[in-house]
Amino acid sequence: MSRRLVLAVVALLLIVAMVPTVYGQGGPVTVKLWMHVHPPRVPLDEELIAQFEAENPDIDVEYTTVPDQEWDTALATALAGGGGPDLFNQATFAIGDFYNQGILAPVDPVAAGYADQQAILDAYAFGESLLAGAMFDGVLYGLPTELSAYGCYANNDLFEAAGLDPVADFPKTWEEMREVAEKLTIRDESGALVQRGFDFIWSNSIFMLLIFNPMVQQLGGDMIDEVNLVAHIDTPEVRQVMSYWNDWVNTWKLGGPQYELTRNAFLSGNLAMDCDMGNWGVPQVVDAGINYTLHPQPRWANAVNNNAMANYAYFFMVNANAAPEVQAAAWKLAGFLTSEPQRYFDVAGLFQSKKDFVESEYFQQNEIMPTFLADMGVSKYHPRIPAFFEVTDALMRGRDRIIVGGESMDVVLPEMEQEVNDILARAAGQ
Amino acid sequence: MFSALRSLGRGSSVQRRQVWGLIFVLPTVIFFIIFFLYPIVSGLLFSLTDFTLLRPPVWVGLQNYQDLLKDRLFLKSLSVTMGYVVGTTVPVWVLSLLAALLFYQRFPGREFTKTLFFTPVLPSLIVVAIVWRILMQPNGLLTQLTRPFTGLGEVNWLSRPDLSPISMIIINNWTTIPFYMLIWLAGLTGIPSELRDAALVDGANRVQSFLRVELPLLRPTAVFVAAISSINAFQAFTLQWAISPGRGGPIDVNTTMGLLIWKYGFQFYRMGDAAAVSVVLFAMILVVTVFQLGLSRGEQYSLE
Known part of the structure; x- marks a missing residue:
């Protein structure tokens, strides 16, 4: 009797165990x-x-x-x-x-x-x-x-307060950008910036490949060859863009990494032009009650390529x-x-x-x-490389050594290039 | 199972107590194994692998540790961490002890002032960080308060490589000094007033009484404060992650080992290297803590 019971229990368990398998095959x-x-x-x-x-x-x-x-x-x-x-x-x-x-x-x-x-x-x-x-x-x-x-948003009210037309006077080149930003910049009696005309976004390293590198690409260079996984950083094109960013902070004193994040500053009415928001920024701009116009990204006057920022x-x-x-x-x-x-x-x-x-x-x-x-x-994607964030981290470190730390480009750019090439070589080998 | 329990019921009372004792501590032991021992052992094992998170780990032995010796970011994080540890321990010990001595005195409004002094401990560090980031805007409140002395319209508290680590230390100490003050105060309260009175009767002044009588009796408190503050300082992460430019910048002057572990593990997909840094950090904390506990085993002063 007990043996039959054991056999019955075993048979029942087998049937129960098979149910999910059968169900899984056709379910x-x-x-x-x-x-x-x-x-x-x-x-x-x-x-x-x-x-x-x-x-x-x-x-x-x-x-x-x-x-x-x-x-x-x-x-x-x-x-x-x-x-x-x-x-x-x-x-x-x-x-x-x-x-x-x-x-x-x-x-x-x-x-x-x-x-x-x-x-x-x-x-x-x-x-x-x-x-x-x-x-x-x-x-x-x-x-x-x-x-x-990214597109460029202009705060129409700040433009008009500075006597500028947000459509006609919006800068089409990076050279014009400096002139227009200067007109829109307000400093207090101590020289402290109260309102910025325009500023780059400095907070996150990915912008080195979303914004900085596309400016290099406009000039015909490219910091990263994503096919061969090689960095080209010690180049005239990179030097031109880096000089522009450096002058923006240290010579023209129009902005820098120390200031409020550009997106927040634009939404709070303290930045006249913001070029680091996509179409997803529109609801935020509208909610902030900002009267805005949208513009294409500036290019260099001597641009070789017509790309905007990275897709x-x-x-x-x-x-x-x-x-x-x-x-x-x-x-x-x-x-x-x-x-x-x-x-x-x-x-x-x-x-x-x-x-x-x-x-x-x-x-x-x-x-x-x-x-x-x-x-x-007309734009390209950012480089789609292994160790993407490690590379952007190294690029940002090099940028800060020059712009924040005051080191010479002659020293930093070759070292940046070597560091990024080392990262890419290691990542490619994994 | 049931027969074991039945035989247990027939065993001696000492045996029964031992077994029941084991049963009662079992949940804690299981908790310890799952949430402490297992992560430590797996961290140790991961540190011996090339592990990208995106595919299974590959055994590389001690290679990650050898690589760390010439890893520029790791070496930088070592010096950043040591600087931060020094800046957030020694001044904290001294200032929190001075605050405790102040609040140990009787004066009108002492309880209210003490409560007010303690409030920086209450909000989470992330909230503290955000508030301080606003205060430390280039032309923010802190710049305006210091303008009469510096004459500067803008100060880059967080983005100047020389100033940024000091700003981190100031923010940390602002929120930790009141906490350690309370620990010191508890230690001071535990010292019988008769001992102070006896010292004063014997001709000692207040400073001598403090240095010769109270301070030696505060040794256990001092060791506790030193150990906890050192461990917290070595593990620094939140402040640097939340408000340093580019998470660890500028130019990595705020990349502590804790932050580097996060970067390597979850930003760079280098979990093997992250685990190796974790093991090194663990070893450093262990050595420092054992050293500090060793100091407390020196000459003992007792109230007995």
Whole structure:
């Protein structure tokens, strides 16, 4: 009797143990999706995910939002633990690291709803250049959720108070920028800056590749060769830009790293021109009650290239360690979520350059977006290199040695170049 | 299991107490293993690997430690940390002791003043940092207060490489001195007034009474203050992360070892190097703490 009971229990346990396996083979696929916290976008994400699940009963979506400041740490530690999301919305800054470490799966065009990769590129305005942010060796590794580049905002009231016309007098070259900024700068009796005309953004090292390097590129140089992973820093072009930044702080005394962050200063009415916000800055500027106009980025008078600041973007990327069926489901979801560019623009201010959206009357009549798109179309992405943040850290250190520490460019630039080359060599070897 | 408990029930009372004692400490032991021992051991193991966070670690032995010896950022962070430790310990010990001696005296409004003096301890360090960043704007309140003495319209408290580490030390000490003052005050309160009175009767003045009677009896308090303040100083991270330009700048003058660990681990994806720096920092704190505790085992003064 007891032997029969034992056999029955064992048989029952075996059946129970087999149930998940059988179910897993034919049952729904679960896609773990991680997105940044961007409050206006979350309800739309949730609505579209519910719609996607209803249309695809064989796919479940686990939707997780992660605060911006925790994103890098959370994603890296999750991936390190062998888990992490199957589909995630990642900025292009560290994409070189992710690609280099084999984390990224190539886009599955068919699963995403396209005939092939070329069809994806064709579906976007400036597709070849704007999707280049997720392209390595001719293979696409992401679908864009937000394309961005910085425009120049002018505070019309501060311009008019200085007797300037914000449209006609807005500087078109960096040489003019100095003259106009000087007219808009107000100092108190002790010489302290009360209002800045314009200033660069000094706070974060990434701006060395988002702002400083594009100014070098306008002159025909480029600090980083992302294909060969080589730095070219001790060059005449870098010297010209570095001299300009140095004079801005130490000779012309128009700004510097010691002052309030430019974005905050512009929003509080203490900075007349700000050139480091994308179209996502518009709601903040409007909320701050600032009467503004938007302008293209200045170029050098002797510019060789017509690029503005560096493009950057957020892309849907798929974890290469996910199971093949999960990857396919993830690309299907990514294709679905990127099929509503106008709604994401309306609700959350996120720009995807889908041709049907960009060519719509709605977009063409927008007061600012054509300006952003025009600059984006002629600009390049920041270098997509491994050890991106380590390189920007080294560049910022070199900048500060010259501008804050007063060291000679003759000493610092060759050392910067060597340091960055060492970092790139080590990262390439990993 | 049940038979073991039954046999336990038949065992001697000493055995029963021992087993039950073990059962009661088990949660703490498990907690210690999971949250202290495991992270320490894994940190040690990670320090022996090339670990980018984005793919599994690869064993490299002592290579990370060898690399640290010629790592410019690490060597810089060592000197920054040592400077910060000196700046946030010795002045804090002296000033917090002086404050404690002041508040040990009776004067009108003492309790109110003491409460007011203690308030910088209450907000979190991140809040303190943000408030001080506003005060330390180039033409901010601090510049205006010092203008009569310096004649300067702008002072770059946080972005001048020579001034920025001092600013960090000032902010830290502003918020920690009241805390250690309270510790000293507790130590002073524990000294019987008869001993002071006896010293005064024997002809000692107040300074002699303090140096010869009270200070030796404050030795355990001094060791506690020294150990805790040193450990906190070695682990400095929050202030430097929150308000130094470019997180550790300018030119890395605020890149403490704590900040470097964060940079290497979570910004540069060099977790193996970050773990190696952590182990070095751990060893440094251990040596300093053991040395300080060793001092307390010297000549003992007791109230017995």
